[in-house]
Amino acid sequence: MFEALGLDADEERVYLALVPVPGATASELSVELGLSVGDAERLLKRIESHGLAARSGTSGRYVAAPPTVALGALLTLARDSLWRAEQGTAALSEQYRAASAARTVGDLVEVVSGPDAVRHRFTQLQQAAESELLAFVTAPTRLVHWSDNPAEREAARRGVRMRLIVERELLEEPGAMDDAERSMAAGEEIRIAESLPIKLVLADRTMALVPLRPNAAEGAVVVHTSMLLDALVALFDACWERAIPLRFRSSSGSPGSSDDEASLVTDMDVKILSLLLTGMTDEAVAKQLDLSARTIQRRIRQLMDLAGARTRLQLGWHASRAGWL
Template sequence: MLAAIGLDETHESAYRALVSAGAVDVPSLARRLTLGERDTERALRLLERHGLAAQSPAGPGRWVAAPPAVALGALLTQQRHELEKAELAAALLAEEYRASAAEPAAHDLVEVVIGADAVAQRFLQIQLGAAREVCALVSGNPVVVSGTDNDAEELAADRGVRYRVVVERAVFDLPQGIAELSAALRRDEQVRVVDRVPAKLVVVDGTHALVPLTSPDSEPAALVVHAGGLLDLVSGLFESVWREALPLTLGASGFSEREPDGPDATDLEVLSLLLAGLTDASVAKQLDLGLRTVQRRVKRLMELTGVSTRLQLGWHAYERGWVARRL
């Protein structure tokens, strides 16, 4: 817990022991920590340098903890100051980097990252920098980062970042695939399933995306897209796949793929266009959906309302308030 202010597990344990024990000598503290006396004394000296411990004036050879509110507060203030300086330095370096690019306008739009380590690092970085939402298409053939290696996902989700993920069915066959999907659902991530995803990609906050570029004969690479039409294209691709995918849920009996219990936003768009007189094919074209997807959605809505004709479906849609009456 105190690693952020420069204390490892041993030193944090020593400080906590001092706080709970009051004044204590080295042998007693060593027994509490199950450490050698020499290692315990070294830990105390480091705590002393950080202002977290001092030798007790009441008894020679005894040590006491500095008050946490004062000592830790000072270290936290110093750490915040260092972070502010680092943020300023990062901003200045970013400006210098953009200014020195041969074609700054183009470089601001797309960045090429080459090498497995570099791609993995950027993949984790953009998730750690997410403020609101991460959207991803995940294939069953991870090349650079597997689900078990993606520590940034759990950290971002813990900060309240929303995840919407579409996985292809081959992910279930990966050694850790089921465990990773279970963990994602327990973190309240929204996960959907399709037979195959058209591409691997990650979109963060709608402001930038990472698109892996891999082939059997070349080194792993990726495009980091920052803005412009390409970002709109990548975001649109994700939303298109998301609309057609089946939600994945985790119950007592395991995974299940199901349609939502009620109509979603796409269902309501389909209904509105059908009631306006468009054919299934026209609706599919208008909403950038497959014809079978439109027909499947209409069939599910008919089953949901318990009707056998589309005319009855339209009446129920009005009665349930799914669509508004037109005057």
């Protein structure tokens, strides 16, 4: 909770145990927290040095400092440090922009070699994003699987808009639907394409990471502001417009649908329709949703009857128009 203020987990644990009591000795805290008396005494002295506690007379008891005072002081110091870092970053960014006109092609395209270096720059790119992260996710995935990416999830929690275009082949991997559903629940937007030309990550439309070969571990290039970056951004936007949105729940309030009709369309129906629209076969959809192909076909027939559709193409058109997808 208070790592950003310079407290480690043990110091925080001791302070939180001390706050709700009038005072406590190292011996008493050692029993409550399952520590040795020596460890409890060392931790109490450490939080005392942070101004979070004070020894009461000669009794050996420690009393917690008021949180608004003790933690408030640490917050002020942290804010000041962050402000200075922000000002320093802004000044460096201005110098970088001023020098960009004089940069050579080699300065605008940085080559990164080796799996560790590529992974590090990939993580840096996501951590630096302030407003938007865009990505092409192609098969096979390397280094960091598209569904197992802590830096991406942290960016989503910061409010960074996440838009991913995923190759359809990846949806057929075991557990892919569960992974995608968790990502979308965290705020990510996912669209599906039959194929994508390259692997790509774009941060705030100001920097891109592009692997040099299908095996991303061999190396990648980091592209800074340039016409090449503009082309990569335009490529993403064009592919996004053509890709199929992945949906797991029915939309509401769309024109062309009735409440009675919409109430008959379940979330499972929406998953089935969404996957079929990406080009997956009945068998592949059934495998992902842990259903039989016969169940998938029967439910599609029922949806066609509900929509008054004679073909699956008409069903897809009606589903979109009626707000099912």
